[in-house]
Amino acid sequence: MEDIRIIELYWQRDETAIEESETKYGSYCGTIAGNILHSKEDTMECVNDTWFRAWNSMPPEKPGRLAVFFGRITRNLAIDRYRKNKAQKYGGGQTAICLDELSECIGEERPVEDKIVLRDSLNTFLSSLSEKNRNIFLLRYWYMFSVNKISEQYSISEGAVKMTLQRIRKKLREYLEREGVGI
């Protein structure tokens, strides 16, 4: 079913919207949650929660890209669950590694006070990257795919992916420092 039709179903409060979402985007959202949580049970719960979170969002929301809309909800739910699990000493898939890597981009001396400024700066920075580099960065830190998976996607070595990510993280840190965000 076309995305526009699925969105219409949500707006019409038609419960088949959830069924159609599951059919079309269940696997997509499951991959994102799985990357973050590495737990089948937690992943399934996150994906199911995604449709209900979407149900509560539409209306009033009208997503531009439905996949990203669902994916973002799943990601947020999975990260929340990851943090909760971490507090309870559960494992955490790629997320712990990604967090470690992201600590290279931003200091901890001064807390980030304005997330909107950080988001705008990040969008500007991402837009300045080549498409390939931007995609590699977002596959890693938005979808939280493993380095191995990304290297397969681009038919390049894992070392090349790591090197690319390292260069982007360094650039991002320099950029955020110039912008006065996260010293």
Place this chain on the structure above:
Amino acid sequence: MKNRDILLDVIGEADEKLIPEPCSKKKKSRIIRWTAIGGSICAAVLVACFAFSRMNKNQEEFSGPYGSFAEADERETIKGSEVIKSEVTNGGTGYAGYMAYDASEFVAPNPWKPETEMDALPVYKNLAYTSFYLSEEQMRGIAENTAHALGVGIVSSELSYDNYIIPDKEPVEQKRGLYCINVECSDETSIQVNGRGEIHISFNEKKLPSGYSFTYNNTTADEADAVLEYLSEEYADLLCFDNPLYYSYTHRSYSGDESREYYVYNKTEDYVQDILNFNFCYARFYPDENGGIGGIWLSNAFCTSEYIGDYPIITVDEATEMILNGNYYSSVPVDYIRNGVVSSEDISRTELVYRAPSKDEYYQPYYCFYVVLDSEAKYEKSPEGLNDYGMFYVPAVESEYLSDFKPGHGYGG
């Protein structure tokens, strides 16, 4: 919450337009790939690097417009024995040279270093010496690969022929041979592939992200590096360079206006391979009038040449002695040379080059001397201090292997 956690959350809020499709197993593309002639490695390398006859359309991983022949890095060294011609070909009019206030202005980072001693260097036969060499099918294959690397579809194609006129009472135009294929793509990108394997990609209003300066005459060296870094990454699939090394340099017009050139080639760990890549296999980007990407020239003379062996070479000091004795090739008129003779004071710069691609019969190493020319001969409206540097070539291969260059016979002018 730590800042890194906040950053992780904020990445999740990134503009949805920027979010890529997720990973999926990469589909193997149905594209043309040049395949090396089989048999022993030796045989493959000798002829092979450049044999297009066994092009196929197997489902294989994409390896760039030129397929698996992007580099001649599997060349097995053999000792050159064939006597070769060394004469250089010149363009139709004018002479080869640069204008600059100082020779350091047009310094390209030639990987050749005068202090590194070498006994021998590879020589190649130019297979496109008498014709444009590549067939229609081969040119079309390169064009299709190029379009694939750019992610655009081909809308139409047209062949161009090298025509000449037979002088007669009623002159007749004859097609001498296939010159190139011109391909129009879905996003108005044009691709031209000629019989020497050169690819010219011409874009239509291709913009750069904001913050980059990409011009002929208003871009600093640092700005040029920044834009070349971006272009090398953006067109990585097209270049297929494992380790792209980019550089820019400037030269000047008669009026002193600066013109910057933008290049990328593939850096390796091998000194000789780097010299070859620098001269044979590179990309040149050029801007459009609005600071966008005008186009890309890709050159890969490996595709139309055949390795014939490593030949002993002379030293730069020996070559210098030759040029001072009047033994050189140059298109510079004698009356442009100060006092009609090249002197050591007039030699501003020396480098080792291969003249590829060109119409020379062999691609061989030359010592290229940049000689400052007589200021009296330069264009009268040129600004004060602007120098004209003529290019003078001395074959690097020892003269006993050359059929047409015997030092002492005087080749100057």
